[in-house]
Amino acid sequence: MDIFLQLMVSGVAVGGIYALIALGFVLIYKATSILNFATGEFMMLGAYFCYTFLVLLGLPVIPTFLIVMLCAALLGFLVERLILRHMLGQPTISIVMATIGLGSILTGLAEILWSSDFKSFPQIFPRAPIDLGFAIVRSNMFYGFLISITAVIVFSLIFKYAKVGIAMRATANDQMAAYSMGINVRSMFTLAWALGAIAAGLGGVVIGNIGGIQPNLGQIGLKIFPVVILGGLDSIGGAILGGFIIGVVENLAGGYLGPYFGGGVKDLAPFVLLVMILMVKPYGLFGKREIERL
Amino acid sequence: MHIGNFKETYDADEAVFRTPTVRWWMGALFVALAIFPFAADDYLLYMANLTGIAIVGALGLNILTGFAGQISLGHAAFVGVGAYTSAILTTRLGMPFLLCLPLSGLMAAALGVIVGAPSMRMKGLYLCIATLAAQMIFMFVFIHWESLTGGIRGINVPPPTIFGLKADTEFKYYFVTLPVVILAVAATRNIFRTRVGRAFIAIRDRDISAELMGINLFRYKLYAFAISSFMAGVAGCLWVNFIKIVTPEHFPLHESIRYLAMIIVGGLGSVLGTIFGAIFMTLVPEILKNILSIFQAMNPTAMSYLFPLQSVVFGAMIVGFLVLEPHGLAEIWRRMKDFFRLWPFEY
Amino acid sequence: MGILEVDTLSLSFGGLQVLSDVSLDVSEGRIFAIIGPNGAGKTSILNCIGGFYRPDAGRIAFDGRDLSRVSTDRRAALGLARTFQNIALFHGMTVLDNIKLGAHAHLKTGLLASVLYWGAAHHEEMQLRREVEEEIIDFLEIEDIRNLPVRALPYGLQKRVELGRALAMRPRVLLMDEPVAGMNAEETEDMARFILDIKEERDVTIILIEHDMNVIMDISDHVAVINFGRKIAEGTPEAVADHPEVIRAYLGEKKG
Numbered sequence: 001m002d003i004f005l006q007l008m009v010s011g012v013a014v015g016g017i018y019a020l021i022a023l024g025f026v027l028i029y030k031a032t033s034i035l036n037f038a039t040g041e042f043m044m045l046g047a048y049f050c051y052t053f054l055v056l057l058g059l060p061v062i063p064t065f066l067i068v069m070l071c072a073a074l075l076g077f078l079v080e081r082l083i084l085r086h087m088l089g090q091p092t093i094s095i096v097m098a099t100i101g102l103g104s105i106l107t108g109l110a111e112i113l114w115s116s117d118f119k120s121f122p123q124i125f126p127r128a129p130i131d132l133g134f135a136i137v138r139s140n141m142f143y144g145f146l147i148s149i150t151a152v153i154v155f156s157l158i159f160k161y162a163k164v165g166i167a168m169r170a171t172a173n174d175q176m177a178a179y180s181m182g183i184n185v186r187s188m189f190t191l192a193w194a195l196g197a198i199a200a201g202l203g204g205v206v207i208g209n210i211g212g213i214q215p216n217l218g219q220i221g222l223k224i225f226p227v228v229i230l231g232g233l234d235s236i237g238g239a240i241l242g243g244f245i246i247g248v249v250e251n252l253a254g255g256y257l258g259p260y261f262g263g264g265v266k267d268l269a270p271f272v273l274l275v276m277i278l279m280v281k282p283y284g285l286f287g288k289r290e291i292e293r294l
Numbered sequence: 295m296h297i298g299n300f301k302e303t304y305d306a307d308e309a310v311f312r313t314p315t316v317r318w319w320m321g322a323l324f325v326a327l328a329i330f331p332f333a334a335d336d337y338l339l340y341m342a343n344l345t346g347i348a349i350v351g352a353l354g355l356n357i358l359t360g361f362a363g364q365i366s367l368g369h370a371a372f373v374g375v376g377a378y379t380s381a382i383l384t385t386r387l388g389m390p391f392l393l394c395l396p397l398s399g400l401m402a403a404a405l406g407v408i409v410g411a412p413s414m415r416m417k418g419l420y421l422c423i424a425t426l427a428a429q430m431i432f433m434f435v436f437i438h439w440e441s442l443t444g445g446i447r448g449i450n451v452p453p454p455t456i457f458g459l460k461a462d463t464e465f466k467y468y469f470v471t472l473p474v475v476i477l478a479v480a481a482t483r484n485i486f487r488t489r490v491g492r493a494f495i496a497i498r499d500r501d502i503s504a505e506l507m508g509i510n511l512f513r514y515k516l517y518a519f520a521i522s523s524f525m526a527g528v529a530g531c532l533w534v535n536f537i538k539i540v541t542p543e544h545f546p547l548h549e550s551i552r553y554l555a556m557i558i559v560g561g562l563g564s565v566l567g568t569i570f571g572a573i574f575m576t577l578v579p580e581i582l583k584n585i586l587s588i589f590q591a592m593n594p595t596a597m598s599y600l601f602p603l604q605s606v607v608f609g610a611m612i613v614g615f616l617v618l619e620p621h622g623l624a625e626i627w628r629r630m631k632d633f634f635r636l637w638p639f640e641y
Numbered sequence: 642m643g644i645l646e647v648d649t650l651s652l653s654f655g656g657l658q659v660l661s662d663v664s665l666d667v668s669e670g671r672i673f674a675i676i677g678p679n680g681a682g683k684t685s686i687l688n689c690i691g692g693f694y695r696p697d698a699g700r701i702a703f704d705g706r707d708l709s710r711v712s713t714d715r716r717a718a719l720g721l722a723r724t725f726q727n728i729a730l731f732h733g734m735t736v737l738d739n740i741k742l743g744a745h746a747h748l749k750t751g752l753l754a755s756v757l758y759w760g761a762a763h764h765e766e767m768q769l770r771r772e773v774e775e776e777i778i779d780f781l782e783i784e785d786i787r788n789l790p791v792r793a794l795p796y797g798l799q800k801r802v803e804l805g806r807a808l809a810m811r812p813r814v815l816l817m818d819e820p821v822a823g824m825n826a827e828e829t830e831d832m833a834r835f836i837l838d839i840k841e842e843r844d845v846t847i848i849l850i851e852h853d854m855n856v857i858m859d860i861s862d863h864v865a866v867i868n869f870g871r872k873i874a875e876g877t878p879e880a881v882a883d884h885p886e887v888i889r890a891y892l893g894e895k896k897g
Contacts, residue, residue, distance in 0.1 A: 002495065026440070035419050035422070083613055083617060086617045087616060087617065087620075090616070090620055091363075091562070092365065092422075093359055093363075093365045093419050093422075093554070094558065094562070094616050094620060096365065096419075096422060097551075097554055097555070097558050097612055097616060098611075098612065098613055098616045099609075099619075100551055100554075100612065101555075101609040101610070101611075101612030101613040102609060102613060103609065104605045104606070104608050104609030104612070105606050105609035105610055105613065106609075107602075107607035107609075108602040108603060108604070108605035108607075108608075108609065109602075110602075111601075111605070112599050112601030112602045112606070114605070114608050116598070116602070117597055147522060205510070215602075222426070222430075222547075225332040225423045225426060226427075229420065229423050232433065233419065233420075233458075233605075261438060262437075262438055264434050264437060264438060267430075268431065268434045269432060271426075271427040272431065273429060274423070274424075274426075274427050275424065275427045275428075275431070276422065278412060278416060278424050279412060282412070282415040282416045282420060283420065284420075304767055304770040304771060304774065306672060307770075308766065308767070308770060319750075331795060352711040356813065365755040473887055481756045484755060484756055484758035484762075485755045485756060487749075487755075487762075487766060488690040488750045488754075488758065488762050488765075489741075489745050489748045489750050489755070489764060490750060490751075490752055490755040491732065491755065492738055492741060492742045492745070493742070493745060494732050495738075496731045496734075496736055496742055497735065499733050499734070500729055500731060500733055502693060502729075503725065504731075504732075505692075505713045505714050505747075505805070506691050506692070506693060506713060506714075506723050507717055507742060507743060507745055507810065508714050508717030508745045508746030508810065509714055509716075509745055509746075510712075510714045510717050511714070517752050520752070521752070521756075557821060563733060585714075626695075
């Protein structure tokens with residue numbers, strides 16, 4: 001089996017999951033202009049919700065999925081209502097720090113509720129690896145990819161065509177104008193947080209299913225930044241493409257450079273790529289530069 | 295309002311300590327700082343040294359982020375650069391501490407300027423994430439450039455010798471930390487009495503009109519990065535000579551966040567707030583840890599639930615201040631002063 | 642040869658033509674008013690002169706010197722000062738610091754000197770303080786608010802502080818974007834008096850955008866009318882006021 005193809009395929013598979021989590025990030029950013037540094041923790045909690053209902057309470061798979069989405073939405077709703085709503089008009093750094101602080105709180109709570117022990121999911125999908133002909137994929141990876149891509153497509157369609165999606169985009173574009181058109185800007189903010197949390201939570205379910213969960217799972221969330229910056233913070237298409245690029249790049253770097261530089265290369269490569277992209281295109285590959293006025 | 299506070303010269307009006315009352319209190323503070331080491335035990339002195347080092351580092355970050363408005367998620371990396379520079383200069387070249395101190399700062403400043411260079415083209419959140427990347431890349435270098443940094447085992451450093459005296463106890467090191475803290479505070483105050491400091495604030499408030507007022511944005515953003523990482527480097531040098539070992543795990547992203555938490559809790563764009571914030575964010579987690587260890591002694595199994603409480607409290611302090619008192623401890627202090635200034639004649 | 646010459650200036654954003662072939666010749670020591678309907682491109686002209694926008698074509702010369710290769714911050718140092726339509730003061734600073742900031746380009750204190758402060762930097766700051774007090778704060782009658790943060794001030798005073806900041810830039814040409822917009826009659830009168838005093842006592846040339854026709858008729862020496870990014874008329878205030886193109890631009894076509 002060709003090692004390059006193998007790395008590419010696992011890169012694309014992981015990339016699909018990154019795309020989903022990044023989507024959770026961009027949905028919130030587009031509607032509210034807030035960088036959610038707690039995206040990783042949302043993801044981690046999604047995984048724990050899933051673990052709780054699936055393993056501890058023994059619910060079947062499909063109801064568990066629905067309940068996890070509901071819980072994630074509730075989480076997003078609460079975060080917006082209890083914290084971010086009170087911070088309108090504060091400087092960027094304060095809002096960034098609020099989401100970082102939130103991440104710390106959520107990590108601590110998860111550790112108290114579920115302990116810091118490693119937990120693994122039961123086998124939901126058929127165990128046999130999937131042979132694509134040119135490469136072999138682990139079954140969890142394969143089905144995880146399918147779930148992620150389906151979710152990404154559904155979210156994108158909602159954002160593009162559904163009435164709430166259009167209202168959210170209008171809000172993102174011009175809050176004052178949206179407000180005067182009768183759109184309830186505040187409930188759009190809440191909705192964006194709920195949807196963003198659902199996307200990140202689902203990403204957590206997929207990741208937890210592949211590699212098991214621990215409270216520090218949220219650290220994977222840091223990888224979202226290369227992904228979203230690559231695509232430009234406000235571009236959904238960019239976030240999806242960015243997800244795939246980062247997935248492939250980190251797998252290639254891990255496969256080819258890892259033997260020379262040690263294990264950290266795989267995690268570092270996305271950030272090096274990020275710096276290189278920002279040098280050339282300071283607003284990412286697809287981000288818009290705003291025309292400033294005086 | 296002060297009553298009966300008239301100045302006869304502009305010089306008197308621009309002085310840092312403007313009234314006799316303030317000068318009296320400052321005198322009292324200096325006396326207290328001088329007596330403190332003779333009254334305190336080793337543990338308190340240990341905490342005092344850590345707090346002092348945190349003040350120097352946090353001042354640097356507040357200049358960059360609080361005053362000049364450039365967000366940095368990589369401040370700990372520059373503290374690390376200073377620490378490694380000092381450790382390497384001491385162990386390889388046998389350089390004296392008093393030379394290592396400025397050189398650590400300069401090394402960090404040089405790297406800070408390189409990281410800050412893209413700030414001309416990037417703004418706000420994009421810059422914030424670029425500094426996050428810098429944090430990751432520096433950490434990688436600390437861990438993997440083993441021939442220079444000693445990898446994860448790090449570098450051991452002998453206690454520093456200054457004017458023939460070995461600063462090998464908490465007590466003696468206090469007299470190393472304190473002057474550096476005072477110099478750092480004075481330097482920061484000075485910057486904001488001149489056009490350089492005004493330019494920083496102008497860039498934070500409205501960068502476009504700052505440029506139309508004749509401020510070269512690129513130069514002043516680089517100045518802010520240079521000063522900020524210089525102070526971080528000095529803090530790193532103080533740190534490594536105090537702890538006597540440097541390893542990569544001292545400078546993770548979480549440490550950068552801790553510095554940000556100090557300036558948020560203390561007050562963005564406030565020198566006094568920086569000091570309060572550094573003290574608060576050093577002492578409160580420590581006090582919490584001590585309380586938790588009392589519980590642990592009573593009930594060892596409870597620890598697995600209590601230990602994570604530290605990250606909950608850390609996060610809650612940040613979020614709590616941001617939601618309830620966004621201007622931080624500096625603002626609380628100002629209100630307290632206003633209250634007592636006219637007390638008991640409030641009305 | 643005027644002190645400021647704008648020659649066939651054109652500017653567009655995307656497909657939108659903001660300015661087309663605008664030429665202005667501003668004589669030294671005069672008050673030159675630019676009028677026109679909202680969205681005509683008046684502020685864009687000031688933005689091009691100040692260096693915030695880069696024009697697609699055309700040339701701007703200041704005192705005979707081509708500005709196209711002069712960076713925005715250097716233009717301020719040459720003596721181009723500006724006040725803004727939507728007041729652009731620095732909200733984190735006091736009135737005094739805002740005004741001092743205006744002098745930035747004329748000061749010398751560098752990074753190291755500022756850290757050390759005592760000596761050259763201190764001397765420079767004291768001199769600046771004296772100059773600001775005697776020549777700006779006295780003149781604008783804002784002694785009692787000098788140590789207040791600007792965000793606490795009412796609108797009319799903020800406009801005055803912004804003028805003070807522009808004066809601290811030691812301008813040779815002062816670009817003013819709607820200096821009396823939103824002011825009551827008394828504030829407007831004060832501001833008009835300040836503008837005339839600045840012209841007469843300090844030899845500053847003033848380029849002024851304004852909608853208040855009374856102020857324009859009272860204080861300006863020369864008026865240019867802009868509509869849809871083009872200059873449609875120019876001359877003395879009286880001549881411009883009777884110009885048929887101007888009447889059409891402001892009042893619309895006469896039907897029938």
